[in-house]
Each structure stands twice: as structure tokens, then as C-alpha cells.
Amino acid sequence: MVKTEICINSPESAAAAQKGGADRVELCANLLEGGTTPSIGAVQTARDAIDIGLHVIIRPRGGDFLFNDFEVDTMKRDIEAMKKIGIDGIVIGSLTENAEIDVAQTKALMEIARPLSVTFHRAFDMCRDPFGSLETLIELGVDRLLTSGQEESVIEGMDLIKELNDKAGNRLIIMPGGGITPRNLNKLVDFTGVKEVHFAAMKTVASGMAFRNERVYMGGTLRPPEYESQVADDQIIASMRSKLPN
Numbered sequence: 001m002v003k004t005e006i007c008i009n010s011p012e013s014a015a016a017a018q019k020g021g022a023d024r025v026e027l028c029a030n031l032l033e034g035g036t037t038p039s040i041g042a043v044q045t046a047r048d049a050i051d052i053g054l055h056v057i058i059r060p061r062g063g064d065f066l067f068n069d070f071e072v073d074t075m076k077r078d079i080e081a082m083k084k085i086g087i088d089g090i091v092i093g094s095l096t097e098n099a100e101i102d103v104a105q106t107k108a109l110m111e112i113a114r115p116l117s118v119t120f121h122r123a124f125d126m127c128r129d130p131f132g133s134l135e136t137l138i139e140l141g142v143d144r145l146l147t148s149g150q151e152e153s154v155i156e157g158m159d160l161i162k163e164l165n166d167k168a169g170n171r172l173i174i175m176p177g178g179g180i181t182p183r184n185l186n187k188l189v190d191f192t193g194v195k196e197v198h199f200a201a202m203k204t205v206a207s208g209m210a211f212r213n214e215r216v217y218m219g220g221t222l223r224p225p226e227y228e229s230q231v232a233d234d235q236i237i238a239s240m241r242s243k244l245p246n
Helices: 011-019 040-049 069-085 103-113 122-126 130-140 158-168 185-192 234-243
Strands: 003-008 024-027 053-057 089-092 117-120 144-147 173-176 196-199 202-206 228-232
Touching: 003 011, 003 234, 011 024, 011 040, 011 228, 011 234, 024 040, 040 053, 040 069, 069 089, 069 103, 089 103, 103 117, 103 130, 122 130, 122 144, 130 158, 144 158, 158 173, 158 185, 173 185, 185 196, 185 234
Parallel strands: 003 024, 003 196, 024 053, 053 089, 089 117, 117 144, 144 173, 173 196
Antiparallel strands: 202 228
């Protein structure tokens, strides 16, 4: 069966993903920013909660993927710490100012991460030359590429995803992610021929707070909802997984 990786935001979501039959999770913080490195405590709790694959994003901040020396040093230390917990893989992405794969940074992070699995994330979708970047990642020995096909969602990027998958062959796993829904999942897999997919399957959970000060926001200008949270929905995951072909 096509493998499913669930993008999650908490240990609770990790447990839900496993219950729904996911093959693997990618644990992130700050999904509103596209995902940043989660805390050590969150990763340890998630590892204790699940037996399925646990990958962790290593990204020190939101925004672009042009990282300075301080940020690279932070990522190196985060990888070292995560390895001690017993995770199965890391998810990274570094670019040069010309929107090419930063070979030196990627190689340095991979050397610390091995023998863990290495996924290059959607920083790829910001690259100038997708096919040249694909070959660079293959030469570096990256195991997996997460991409929306350099478009807002996998539906718009489906043609490029198929081309990337055809060119990669068995040299690297192409894993589409970004806008996958129960309605488009089969269409995506059938058209592109991919063997892994990455999606979030969240439900909204209301806060248990009885008294609520609606005048104050803790999220600055983003103003995310203060009295609700998003948690992975095991039933949605199970339903989507059941639609996948063998």
C-alpha cells in the first residue's frame, strides 16, 4: 500500500495518527509558519506514545530557507539532541540566495543525522530549477523529497510531481504534500505514481476554559484562535488510508 506520513503538531496528534493507521508522522511546531523544530519534550513524549515512524522537522524559524551560521549551528545541535531520543528521521531544507540547494549546509546536517532517514522538505518548492535541484539531492544521498510541485497545492503541481517521480525512479522517494484531501488523494496517486503521500488531517477541539478574556490575543498580528486547537483526527486518517491502492 502507498505509505502515509501525517504532518502533526503534538504528541496527542502522534497518538491519533498511529490509531488511524499512519505509517509515519512528521512532528512540527508552528504549523502556521509552515513548521519549525518542536521542543525536546514534545519529541520525547511523542516517541514514548507511538511505535510508528517518527520524523522531526529541523527548522529554526519560519520565513525563507537562507540560514546564517547561528541558525545552522542551532540545527546541528537540534539534530544531535533528537538522535538521542530515538527518532527515525529528520526533515531539513537549506537554500542559497540564488534559490539553489545549499549543498554545504545540507551535507553538514546529513553527516550529523546519519544513519537516520533524511527528507528534504518544501524548501524545494522555492528552488529556481526543480530538475537540477532534484539531481543535487540525489547526489547528496537524500532519501526523500517532500513537494507540492512548486505550486500552492499538489493539484496545481501534479504535472511536475509526476515528472519528478519519473526522473527520480528508485534513486529518491518523491512524496507529495500540500493540499491533499480525501477528494483528490486517489487522483493524485493514480496520476503521479508516487509511493508515499504526506498530509495533515486535523479536527478543531474547543478549549475547556470556562472564563474567557476575548480582548487579549497571544499570537500578535496573526491572531490564531485562542480558545481552540487543532489535533489530528484518527478517523479521517483511517478513511483516507483506506482509499489508497495496494
